[in-house]
Amino acid sequence: MLGDTERQDLSPLMERKLGEEIMRDIRGDPDYLDDAPILEYLNNFGGALVAARPEVRGETSFDFFFFAVRDKQLNAFALPGGFIAVHSALMLAAQSEAELASVLSHEIGHVAQRHIARMLGQQRQDALIPLAALVLAALASRAGGDAAIGVFSAGQGLQIQRQLNFGRDAEREADRIGFQIMGEAGFDTSGMVAFFGRMQSASRSYSDLTPAYLQTHPLTTERIADIQARIREQPYKQRADSLDFQLVRARARVLQDESGQGLADAEMFFKIQLEQPGRFQQAAAQYGLAMIALKKGDPRQAQVRFDAARDVLGKPPAAGTFSAAPPTPAPNAILTGMELDIRLAPNQPAAMAQRALREADAARLRFPLSRGIAQQYADALLGAGKVEEATRYLRDQVQLYRDEPKLHQLLAKTYAAQGKIALQHMALAESYALSGASLAALDQLDLARKASDAGFYEMAVIDARERELQERRREQLKEKK
CATH class of the missing domain: 1.25.40 (Serine Threonine Protein Phosphatase 5, Tetratricopeptide repeat)
Incomplete structure (x- = not known):
């Protein structure tokens, strides 16, 4: 396999070390979305994809880490050692969890086949030099770089044709692995073609606005045909999107641009979304409006919007709509976290502190794996003195x-x-x-x-x-x- 060649030039342990060093720089970037609900969703979602095909962890059983960066370009990228990023704009562009799964599965494929390690191995230089280039490439990726391959290769002066040939082979192999992961995780594999096809159509209509993901993951006719052929061999699967998918997209929309104009644009979007028929879409719109109210320092209006989201979720699905979800969803960590955010808001009356502590204590016991709620419990303890x-x-x-x-x-x-x-x-x-x-x-x-x-x-x-x-x-x- 492509990913198995020249393994001796960059050990898996060194690959992980490179990834960890790059992540230290990325975490310090103001556009790193250090948002607990988004991080928890991406890691639960991505973790389920990895669990569907455990061998992608490799011989050292890497722990994958999925994260988001604030960027209006549609892109995603993989780093050495199992670190995978998705741009906020791509999360918003994905119309279903199957489409998001297609992107993350593809990036998992790059990591699983050690494409970055192979490229680094070809340099045959001291590891410190590739590390400096990789840090630069990872931060530059928000302007259109993937897996540090393009920027790194250009920095070492490799021939353009050689880069393109390697890129095509790597993309085809990542497609194959990603397709297998999607199918084994129970997602509709047509989501891969649907997502790539929509971006390709956009690039044909607006040639000067080619999505960054297509620039860094060039879609050839051969690749698309290969994916379509694989889809025809798979049974059709229908899988309803989770409530968390819609809630996290609402968070990403608010956090993508927190300026006054950005919040006004998001508010207008959510008000239009309220007219859509889906319960989860309507609830996510109310959730997004609650989040905007908190950003504006109005916890009372945030509570009104949050209660409206709860009311929507308590209603049965509209007649004739597909929904695999029960009329009343199970306790939800993202919704619980928002309610705690409202309780802990600065402009709340003093008596709210004790209520916030009681609810935070109950929430951490109900969701013991939620890191965001654990931090909210600490905030509640401080707020209660x-x-x-x-x-x-x-x-x-x-x-x-x-x-x-x-x-x-x-x-x-x-x-x-x-x-x-x-x-x-x-x-x-x-x-x-x-x-x-x-x-x-x-x-x-x-x-x-x-x-x-x-x-x-x-x-x-x-x-x-x-x-x-x-x-x-x-x-x-x-x-x-």
């Missing part, structure tokens, strides 16, 4: 989930409320380090060292962490030369 309890809870959380910057930010907030200045700056240092901001992290450690309450134990931890971050900083500078 239970600072010591919040500190204990967050200290346990950061031990279990060491790679979540928001947990360290919240922990810093609790330490500040207790007047523990050294610990506050140490927690902020961890938050910055996880977000790729090594210099800011070092500055926080310096402030922690100067704090009057820094004892022997804190100083030892500060010194050790400072050495680690300084070494990382030296490596980053060396890589970018």
Whole structure:
């Protein structure tokens, strides 16, 4: 197989290390959508695709990580080691979960066949040089790059024809793997052609507006014909989209542009969407309007819109419409999280703090795997004045989930409320380090060292962490030369 060649030039462990280094830079980018409901949905959805074909994890059993970036171009890209991104615009353009599954499955195919590792292996150079190019390529991908292949290859001066030939082979193989994943996960495989075909039609109508996904994933007639032939061999599957799919798309629409004009455009879109017949679409529109109301600092209007979403979901489906969902959906983490956001909003009356805490406590027990609700519970503890309890809870959380910057930010907030200045700056240092901001992290450690309450134990931890971050900083500078 294409993905099996030249494996010795870039080990799976090195591939993962490259991906983790790139992710540190991406997490520090303001357009990285660090939104708990979107991240949870993408990772649950993408995880189900991976679980349908476990061998895509490879010999080292990589944990895939799916994330979103704020960008109005239709694109998605894969990074070394199982990190897969989707642009917010592509989430909005996908008309069904089958279409979204076609894109994510294709990117999983690139990772599973180690296309990036093969390209890096062909360079036969020190790994530090490819890392610098990959960081640049990953950040540039929002302007139209995929899997760092195009930018990286151009940087090394490979012949254009060789790049195109490799790209075509890789795309066909990713199509094949992605198609198999979709089918085994129970999705309608025609979603792949439907999505690609709609983008191709758009590019023919507006030649100067070719979707970035088509630029980075060139669709040849041969590829489309091959996908269509595979579809004819598969039994037709009808699968209703989940409520979460519609809710997450509403979140992405609001978060894609949070300017005054952007929110006004989103509001107009949701009001038009309210006229659509589907319950889930109507509920998502009310949910989006509730989110906009919160952005505008109006929790009362947000509650009105949220209640309207609940009312829509309580109604039976309209006659003649297909719905595999029950009239009243099961408890939903995204809806619960929105209701907690409303309870925790700044402009709520003081008495709401205790109610928010009770509901957040119940929610974390109902949804123990939701990282967003776990963070909301910590916010609720702080809002109710239970600072010591919040500190204990967050200290346990950061031990279990060491790679979540928001947990360290919240922990810093609790330490500040207790007047523990050294610990506050140490927690902020961890938050910055996880977000790729090594210099800011070092500055926080310096402030922690100067704090009057820094004892022997804190100083030892500060010194050790400072050495680690300084070494990382030296490596980053060396890589970018």
